[in-house]
Amino acid sequence: MDLYFIIQAIWINNLLDSFLKKFGNIVIKTQILKSLVYFDDIKDEKLIMKNSKYSFSFIKRKLEKIVKDYLGK
Numbered sequence: 707m708d709l710y711f712i713i714q715a716i717w718i719n720n721l722l723d724s725f726l727k728k729f730g731n732i733v734i735k736t737q738i739l740k741s742l743v744y745f746d747d748i749k750d751e752k753l754i755m756k757n758s759k760y761s762f763s764f765i766k767r768k769l770e771k772i773v774k775d776y777l778g779k
Contacts, residue, residue, distance in 0.1 A: 709742060710765045718776050739777065743770050 713721060722735055745766055 710760075710769055713769075713772060718772055739773050743773050 709721075722738060725738060726733070726735065743766075748762075
């Protein structure tokens with residue numbers, strides 16, 4: 707959830723570039739992108755959201771679109 711709000715503040719390519727600069731060859735960019743849209747480990751528990759105008763399903767769809775658009779470049 708937090709990453710969605712971070713990505714709203716900076717573009718995903720800037721986020722990825724910063725992450726890769728910090729961690730170097732330890733990770734692969736595709737692993738980071740996959741982790742942004744992996745939601746299977748989130749249970750059906752009620753999530754407490756700081757900003758209640760965004761639902762989990764809204765954020766999930768937005769993250770999936772951000773990653774899809776990024777890969778479409």
